[in-house]
Amino acid sequence: MSNIVYLKTPLTDNIIESFRIGDKVYISGIIYTARDAAHKRLVELIDNGKEFPFDIKNQIIYYVGPSPAPPGKPVGSCGPTTSYRMDVYTPKLLEKGLKATIGKGNRSETVIEAMEKHKAVYFVATGGAAALLANKVKKADVIAYEDLGAEAIMRLEVLNFPVVVANDVYGNDLFKEGIAKYKRESS
C-alpha cells in the first residue's frame, strides 16, 4: 500500500530512500523551475566548469514553463511539461547533487539508472491540472535567465504541492507497473 508523505524541502538521503513508487507526496518549501532552454544552459555551465546560478545540491527541479502571472497571483497556471526532453541533460545534474525532478511522462533507462546511482527520485504531477497546481505556489521569483521568458529559472515557494513517486532509488518504475497491472489481453 502506498504512503502519504508531507515533505519539507530540502531533501536528505534518508527521506529519498524511504520513498517507494506510488507514494503520494505533498511538497512544501522551495523548488526550482527549469525546462528545455534552461537545461541546455545549465549543462553548458557544467561543460565549461562554471558556477550555477543556484545551489543545486539536495534540491528539486520542476519541469514547467508557467503561463504569465495575472495581477495578484505569484504565478500563472503551472502544470508539468513532458520530462523525456530533459533526459539528455538529467544525469549531469544528478551528478551535481540534484535529488529530485518533477514532470510528467516516462524517463529513459539512462535516467532511471542515474537516479539509482545518485540516489534521486522522479515525481510526477498531474499534467494539465495547471490551475490547481498554481494554487499551491505561494511565491515565485525569477533567479536566472530572465531572457528565456516562460523558460527562465524560478525559485518557487510551494505549500502541499501534490506529486506521486514514479521512480524510486531502487529502480522501480510506476509507469511499467501500472501498465502491467491494467493491461487487458495481448496487444
Add this chain to the structure above:
Amino acid sequence: MAIHTRISTAKIVEKVSSLCMDANFILNEDVLKALTDSYEAEVSPVAKEIFADLLENAKIAKECRMPICQDTGVAVIFVEIGVGVEITDGNLYDAINEGVRRGYKEGFLRKSMVSDPINRTNTGDNTPAIIHSEFISGNCLKITFMAKGAGCENMSRISMLTPADGKKGIIDFVVETVKVAKANPCPPVIVGVGIGGTFDYAALLAKKSLLRPLGTKHTDPDTAALEQEILDRINKLGIGAQGLGGWVTALAVHVNRYPCHIASLPVAVNIDCHAHRVKTVTLS
C-alpha cells in the same frame, strides 16, 4: 457573385481574441462529461484520483479565469468563409493574428511560438497562428480556435501505408502510435485519425477530426464502427491517465476518410490531450 454580408476586421480581431481566452479558461461540456464518465469507469485508484484532479482543475480554471493548462498552445484556426462574405478594412489573416496577439496578452496566456525552428527566438505574442481556410456556400464566417499543446502534438505520427495493409494495417498503426507515446501526450487522449488524401491532406483530416464534439458518433456507420474498434484496442493497452496505469487511455477516437491514389494509403494520427480546448464563433 453578390456580396450579402460585410464583416469588419475589427470584429474578427475581437472575436478571435475572446475565443483564445475562453477556450483556454473554460473546458467544453462534452469534455467535462467525458472526464466525469471516465472517473466513474476507471478502476485504478491512482487514475481515478487524476480524473478527480482534472475536474477540480477545470472548475478552478473557469472560476478564476486561469488557463486549464500552462501550455496554452499553438493557436490553430480553422476558418470557413462563405462565398457571400466580404471582409472589410483589411486582411482576414492579419485580423486573425491580431486577435491571437491580443487574446494571449489580455488573458495572460503563455506565448509558446518561436520565430524559427532552428534558431528558436520567441515571437513574444504567440503569433503566427496556424490558419486553415476554406470557402463554403452561404453568407457566414465560421472561426474555430484550437489551443494545441506540444506534449500531445509531439506524439503524433504519419505513415504512408500500402493499400495491401488495409484496415488491419491502419488500426495497428494508430494503436501503436498511442502505445509508443505512453505517458507523454498527457493521457487520457483524444485520437484524431486521417485516412486517405495525400501526405499533407491526411494530417489535416486528422486534425479536423478532433473538432467533432466528444460523445458523438460518426455519421458513416462503417467509420463509426472503425472508431469504436480502435478505441477498444487503445483502452486495453493499460496506459491509463497520465500513463500510470488504468482502463481509460483515450476519451475518443475520431476518424476522417477521404479518396486517395490507387497506390496510396496515407494514415495520420494527431493526438490531443485531455485539455481539449476548442471554441467556435459564427459571424454573419
